[in-house]
Amino acid sequence: MTEELTRIDSAVAGLSISPKDEKTEQKTEKKGKSHRRLSSSVSSSTTGVRNIKDLEKEQIPIEIAIETQKTNWKLNTAPSLLEDxxxxxxxxxxPPVKKIDLHFPLGLEVTARNLKGVTIKDALDAIYKQYKKKADDELDGKPILAGFEWDPEEFWTKLIVHQKKESAPQPTGKKSKKKNNDAE
Known part of the structure; x- marks a missing residue:
């Protein structure tokens, strides 16, 4: 027997290695060592995204995006349906953080996460995940997001979610001003 030994499968004895196995063997031969993804090994200092607990240790204050108050978003509707x-x-x-807890006054807490920095969409998605199956009358009379508040004396690592009863009327004045400016 001068033939080289190959893997033997009891179902197909005598066949050589499958093409899939040959490809993976060639890749590992080229690399030599196991490959680690670069995205998971990037340090937070190079991306600017911080850990909220590090900000607490260093006593670095955070600022909330003012745009969260302008959404007029209903908690049980998908954020993708927003006009803006x-x-x-x-x-x-x-500064942007990897994750942050969102605390509701009645005790519910949700966590918004994004390794590249939590966006407004990430926060709305986390809230929507909790409220998507609730009917309008189950939203405790305050179905609209009013905004977020950061109170370092109460919770350094959490944002307090504020809700309101009704959404603000849609701003129509902006459109008419644009038309007037175009006419001039």
């Missing part, structure tokens, strides 16, 4: 979608891509807090 450009606000969704902005960071929820400055």
């Amino acid at each position: 979608k450009e606000h969704l891509s902005k960071f929820l807090v400055t």
Whole structure:
């Protein structure tokens, strides 16, 4: 027997290695060592995204994006249905953090996460996940997001979620001003 030994499967004895196995063997031969993904090994100092607990230790204050108060978003509707979608891509807090807890006055807490920095959309998605199955009458009379509050004396690592009864009327004055400016 001068033939080289190959893997033997009891179902197909005598066949050589499958093409899939050959490809993976060639890749590992080229690399030599196991490959670690770069995205998971990037340090937070190079990206600017911080851990909220580190900010607490260093006593670095955070600022909440003012755009969160302008959403007029109903908690049980998908954030993708919002009219002002450009606000969704902005960071929820400055400096950006990887995760932050959102605390509701009645005790519910949700966590918004994003390794590249929590955005307003990430926060709304986390809230929506909790409220999507609730009917309008189950939202304790305050179904609209009014905004977030950061109170370092109460919770350094959490934002307090504020809700309101009714959404503000849609601003129509902006459109008419634009038309008037175009006419001039």
